[in-house]
Amino acid sequence: MSFIEWTEEMSVKAPVLDGHHRMIIDCLNQLHPLLETKGDGADIRAVMAKLEDFVLLHFAEEEREMKQAGFPDWRAHKDLHDRMYDVVFSLKSDIERGKVLDARHLFDLLNDWLVTHILGEDQKYVPFIAGHDHQPVAQWRRSNGKDV
Numbered sequence: 001m002s003f004i005e006w007t008e009e010m011s012v013k014a015p016v017l018d019g020h021h022r023m024i025i026d027c028l029n030q031l032h033p034l035l036e037t038k039g040d041g042a043d044i045r046a047v048m049a050k051l052e053d054f055v056l057l058h059f060a061e062e063e064r065e066m067k068q069a070g071f072p073d074w075r076a077h078k079d080l081h082d083r084m085y086d087v088v089f090s091l092k093s094d095i096e097r098g099k100v101l102d103a104r105h106l107f108d109l110l111n112d113w114l115v116t117h118i119l120g121e122d123q124k125y126v127p128f129i130a131g132h133d134h135q136p137v138a139q140w141r142r143s144n145g146k147d148v
């Protein structure tokens with residue numbers, strides 16, 4: 001069983017965005033057991049790099065969807081994304097520079113920010129984007145030779 005399970009209450013009723021959320025949660029689940037292990041940190045760095053990639057991709061697509069659907073609070077939501085990205089980026093940079101982080105703190109922070117955001121803030125745009133779902137990110141990833 002995964003540390004964080006994706007549940008139906010996390011769904012934003014848009015398969016592409018739900019798929020991104022699942023990828024982000026999958027990264028957190030991959031990160032969790034690595035925090036207990038001793039090593040050179042290469043595995044943690046790889047997961048953090050993947051997490052940054054997914055988070056960037058997802059935030060851009062979610063912001064585009066919110067704007068397109070006329071969600072009135074999209075700017076405030078984007079500000080939350082920007083702050084979350086800063087946290088992910090600075091943690092990733094610290095880890096890359098070899099800084100020893102408090103593992104529990106790192107995981108709790110990412111879990112709090114990302115999962116709480118999916119369960120709370122993201123739910124607010126659901127009525128606006130209902131019925132919209134586009135696949136530009138999947139197409140971009142395919143055309144750039146990345147696994148979707």
Ligand SMILES: [Fe+2]
Pocket residue numbers: 021058062118122
């Ligand atoms: Fe989201």
Ligand SMILES: [Fe+2]
Pocket residue numbers: 062077081117121122
């Ligand atoms: Fe969001």
